[in-house]
Amino acid sequence: MSTPALGAADALSPGTATPASGTPGTASPGAGTTGLGATGTASTDDGAAPARTGRGRTAAGARGWAVRLGSLAAFVALWQWLTTADVSAGLRFDRLPSPTEVAAEFARQLGTGTYYLDLAQSTIRIITGFALAAVAGIALGVLVARSRWVADVLLPPIEVVRPIPAIALVPIAILVFPTDEQGIVFITFAAAFFPIMVSTRHAVRALPTLWEDAVRTMGGGRAHVLWNVVLPGTLPGVFGGLSVGMGVAWICVISAEMISGEFGVGYRTWHAYTVVDYPAVLVGMTSIGVLGWVTSASIELLGRRLTRWLPRAEGNTR
Amino acid sequence: MTAPTASTTGSTTASPAAMTAGTESRRVDAGLAIRLDGVALGYGRRAILEDLRLDIAPGEVLVLVGPSGSGKSTVLRAVAGLLAPHAGRVLAQGVTVSGPSPDRAMIFQDDALLPWRTVRRNVELPLRIRGVPRRERGTVAESWIARVGLAGFEDRLPRELSGGMRQRVQLARSLAGAPRAVLMDEPFGALDAQTRGEMQRLLLDVLHGTSATVVFVTHDVDEALLLADRVVVLRRGGIGSVLSVPGPRTPDVDRAGLRARIIEEL
Known part of the structure; x- marks a missing residue:
């Protein structure tokens, strides 16, 4: 079965985490136009979504990876146990290679x-x-x-x-x-x-x-x-x-x-x-x-x- | 009340320019920018508007007001060339309109920016379509982006901007192609009151430096009075009345009389 591969497919996501979308508020809009500087800056506030901090993201990512790898390892361990213990309850795992x-x-x-x-x-x-x-x-x-x-x-x-x-x-x-x-x-x-x-x-x-x-x-x-x-x-x-x-x-x-x-x-x-x-x-x-x-x-x-x-x-x- | 098809032909061509000459320094060409000549409009077989007659002078800011469903946007789509009239003709610069043209840029109420393009690449798009060389595209786009107060946001995607900022980008994009006319379909309709006020000031400010004719659709009478050289009231399938609005274009000038007249018309 390709179950281990399916489990691992999810493990891809943390690697592709989008980089933070720039730092809001650093730009200086409308400096040249009459009375627009203030309005431009005001609208930036709701313009860019606050990004999670880099460190928090990495920690969450590492945790995600640990869970995913653990899931894969548990699957293989279960398979190992079922085959080496010659479990045969309806399904004949004793015949399956370990x-x-x-x-x-x-x-x-x-x-x-x-x-x-x-x-x-x-x-x-x-x-x-x-x-x-x-x-x-x-x-x-x-x-x-x-x-x-x-x-x-x-x-x-x-x-x-x-x-x-x-x-x-x-x-x-x-x-x-x-x-x-x-x-x-x-x-x-x-x-x-x-x-x-x-x-x-x-x-x-x-x-x-x-x-x-x-x-x-x-x-x-x-x-x-x-x-x-x-x-x-x-x-x-x-x-x-x-x-x-x-x-x-x-x-x-x-x-x-x-x-x-x-x-x-x-x-x-x-x-x-x-x-x-x-x-x-x-x-x-x-x-x-x-x-x-x-x-x-x-x-x-x-x-x-x-x-x-x-x-x-x-x-x-x- | 005025006759339903209160044709303003004849008296129109001179008035808007003369009216605002004292307070505005906008360059206004002689002649006619857009003419609706007995235009009937509708979708499918359903007729919405009949026998529209209207002359719009070059450089004029003409505002269409009317209740929901009165066909304001439909008129604008016909002028843009996105909708063919059932009868009559729309003329731009004396030529019958048979389809969209970069001469008549359009600004939509909903966010019509291409979401996969950055601010810069959105503003450059009309120039790219016209085959303007890359370097020149960049320069023109950047100056318009700065003009609408978005310098520093060139490489942002639309989803990273607020509603007001996105409408600024639409404004920059429409003007970057140097159109003769800008058609605006309730461009500030979805904005909060404060942002809307900012955008109105920005629009007046930006238009000051161009000679573009503007056809602006809104259901907000105060917005109409603030922006318009003339207000056209659409009602019951036709043009209700056409009113000239004297300058200067500042929010504090009292136009209560005009306001009352328009509201009565609606």
């Missing part, structure tokens, strides 16, 4: 070239498929939301294909793509594309018309509106879609590798199962968990970086 067995297998695999090759292979597949899905999903999401005509032409087939789980496209992918590699990337693409496209479309529709009106009254045309309003304004929604898309993309790349891969973490995990090497299965699963966590955390981090402008509650770093 963390120490998995760690030993992991150490052995780290000494082989195959392990890194598998990691690299899966990573390349996910990045290629996901990047294509991000570009196509955002572009199409914007197009169908902004143009009645494009929506009428493109939405019917898209809406029919959308409910099909990407993994159900495997037979088709094997049929039409010259290599398995392309097929797997296609499955990954198909999985990530729909959540990204749908989120983008909704984000564009939910955009306040005020921003667009403002840019138009500055003489901005369609391209200006697209570049200065639609793309930045939809980023929060788009990143929601990217996060979901990345999750689904992992599910599908691993499944596709299990079915038709010759390399990759998914293939290796399934292969270990067929030769009944359970410690290796768990090494594979943990690797998938960690890889999945790293990629979704990267998306999350990038999303927060790019949407710093969003209003947020005081002291809230999420």
Whole structure:
């Protein structure tokens, strides 16, 4: 199970704590304008939210990290106890490899070239498929939301294909793509594309018309509106879609590798199962968990970086 | 009471400039800035205003007052080119308005700043759209930011500013593009009384240095009397009356008579 990875995903937030938004009151507004100096300074008071002190923030952050790491350690300890004490109450933990067995297998695999090759292979597949899905999903999401005509032409087939789980496209992918590699990337693409496209479309529709009106009254045309309003304004929604898309993309790349891969973490995990090497299965699963966590955390981090402008509650770093 | 379509054509063009010449040093061009020529407005099929006729002189500050739902903002959107009239024409500089133009900047009541852009980059936006070189953009933006009293806040994001400060940025942004006309849709409507007073003084002060024509929408009669060269009262689907407001533009001048007339109109 990828539970340890899920637990660790939360541990990212303190690292991304936003820096204090400057010191209020240091600026000297309106020095040049008649009788405005005073009014400008007065309005600064409610202008900038008081930031928590740096020390308090660090202490809270350290406490947060301690709790998160402790949670992860407790999970592993429970697993160790369940397996070494041969607990068998409905669930047969006595059959499950213990963390120490998995760690030993992991150490052995780290000494082989195959392990890194598998990691690299899966990573390349996910990045290629996901990047294509991000570009196509955002572009199409914007197009169908902004143009009645494009929506009428493109939405019917898209809406029919959308409910099909990407993994159900495997037979088709094997049929039409010259290599398995392309097929797997296609499955990954198909999985990530729909959540990204749908989120983008909704984000564009939910955009306040005020921003667009403002840019138009500055003489901005369609391209200006697209570049200065639609793309930045939809980023929060788009990143929601990217996060979901990345999750689904992992599910599908691993499944596709299990079915038709010759390399990759998914293939290796399934292969270990067929030769009944359970410690290796768990090494594979943990690797998938960690890889999945790293990629979704990267998306999350990038999303927060790019949407710093969003209003947020005081002291809230999420 | 005045006839519903009290057309002021003819008497208008000369008056506002002459009226304020003694107290104001604003440069006023001869001719006509904006004309509403039999304009009918509405949303969808629903008509809100019929047969509007109004001439606005260059450099004039014209304030539209009227009760909620009287169509003040609708008129402004039509002048901006954001809303096409059902009938008639809106003319700016003698040319029929067919869409928005940087010549007619607009300031909105709600916060229309782009929240992902800093103060500086918001103010630079109209210049960027016009293709002004980067260096010049920066200089112009900075001088306008200082002009509205926000020097030192250039790199703040809108969410870090108070409501009044954000409206200052909108003012700077609209004027940075050097428009011929500034259309203001209840820009101070959401501010507290004190900030509103500050903003009114700032506006008068800033306009003093430009030749921009101003069309200002408000439901606040005192604000109208403070800012306006002329007040236009909108009521029952048309223009109720048009009143000239003599200067000087200070809050303490008694305009009780005019005030009473406008309130009676409303």
